[in-house]
Amino acid sequence: MVATILVGMLCAHLLCFAVMFLLISKRLHGKKMGMDAFAVGNFLLSLAYVLQLLEGGVSWSPMSVLNHTLTLASPVAYWIGGMRFFGYSVPLLRPLFAFAAAYSVAQFMVHSTLGPVARYAMLSGFAALMFLCMTAAVIYGARTFAKDLRSEMIFFAVLISGICVLNALKFVKLLDNGLDALQMDRNFQLVFYVYMSFLATVLPPSMVWLVLRRLNDELRGLAARDPLTRLLNRRGLSEAVQLYFNVHKSQHAHVLIVDVDHFKRINDAHGHQIGDAVLCDVAEVLQASARRGDLVSRLGGEEFVVVSLGTDDSGAIQLAERLRAAVEQQTIKIPGADEPLRCTVTIGVSHRLANQSALEDSLRQADVALYRGKTAGRNRVESFQHADGSELGPSVRSSMATQPEAIA
Structure with a gap:
């Protein structure tokens, strides 16, 4: 019951911040700093948790397949948002649709050949791997292209590494205990959703802080530059x-x-x-x-x-x-x-x-x-x-x- 309430609160947090990110991206006009991609990521993850609540438990159905696909598509959207924040021009919808199609096919293949446990283990394993790569990229950024945001990047790396560890533990538990490890009343699941709720509360305001910090830096840069030649004034x-x-x-x-x-x-x-x-x-x-x-x-x-x-x-x-x-x-x-x-x-x-x-x-x-x-x-x-x-x-x-x- 407690885990179900946490998931419901998590959905509400994600949806609210998705709307906020979308509104911020509208205000930023041409340079959205990835806020539109972060809004899509939050919306996909919230929709995945809504489907999980509607499922009521472990199952094999089109709803479950869509749930898994949306769960992993959200980190892809966050990754694209991060790249856009640092000035890289990356398309959003095409990679998401391509990933969703490929992972949906992979679920059918794994379920038909290795069984339901393997499908759920694939979800946890892929999530752990994606967040591990994301943590490494954030650490690399703190040492190279985001030195001016080093403290913030290290903070993000610590938070993201926590998701990586929890998904890796879930992967191991699935291999050891099968689908019983996913029961909502298990202590591990409770810890997992408490941490996810914590992230849903902390990460979005932190992203807004990064946008404000970057805008402030750009305004200072404009004040220190000659408008014609872009040299220092x-x-x-x-x-x-x-x-x-x-x-x-x-x-x-x-x-x-x-x-x-x-x-x-x-x-x-x-x-x-x-x-x-x-x-x-x-x-x-x-x-x-x-x-x-x-x-x-x-x-x-x-x-x-x-x-x-x-x-x-x-x-x-x-x-x-x-x-x-x-x-x-x-x-x-x-x-x-x-x-x-x-x-x-x-x-x-x-x-x-x-x-x-x-x-x-x-x-x-x-x-x-x-x-x-x-x-x-x-x-x-x-x-x-x-x-x-x-x-x-x-x-x-x-x-x-x-x-x-x-x-x-």
Whole structure:
């Protein structure tokens, strides 16, 4: 009687949260974060438990076959929901229908050849295997693509592993005691449904928490990004530099200010749409040419900043020259024009940056060096000089003569 009440409450929980997930997915519009798949998973599992209550016990009937199929289809829906949450585009209905058809056929084959015990044991065995794979995937995610959600992922792994263990124990009990192990008044069945009710109460709010956490992270990311180039803005750059020095306290960095030469001339000659295309193109070149881990940002207008992390003076100069040469070699096609557009950049390099609080000073140093480079003819790299004339290293100039007409 207690187990039956627990199953009824479990059905109510699953159905309520299925509706809630569906409503959330509607509010999220294009990016549903897997909430629609989680809603389907909850609905399938609740329907399976409803069929179990209607059966009244162990049986061999179309209702029982459908019950087993829905029970195992729900983890498939949860798996797809998890993949969608992390940005993978995975279809939902086609895999579910394919799995349902294949498992229904497998039930008929196993029941006709090995008997009813084998069919119920197959259900428990497959469930244990699926949840074991799911636990392994969650642990892997906590170590790789979901490091920002490590605590939450470990929490999910512990909960899912509990389902895996219970299904594995049910599989063993079926092999030892046959169908008697499935009697609703058995202690094991009571423990099983208590745990499932616990999961139905804890997991759905946890999933909602993950969605809210991800939405909050995305909003913070939008606030830290330039809307045109998707590079870090000044706020994002400051936060990233602070995070770097919190982890690497004894390391140094250098600030490089990159300014597109004659950008106003480009805008006046070709229009703001082409000007925006030039900025996006320069942003892509800077990202592709910078070292892995370096910070690339856009401060505004035609001015970009690259923070070269963990490098020495000569390394910063070499990086700046590589960036300058990469932009110079890039061409941009202009609709209706016979020749592609070429642009160049001038780069100012600061002295060593030792901590986040000195970022503004380093930006000023790089800006002074940038101004000197523009005064000297553009398309060059200049390093900051102290009042006594000492500088970071030898200034690097373009190997090509600067031709303003070509630059514009």
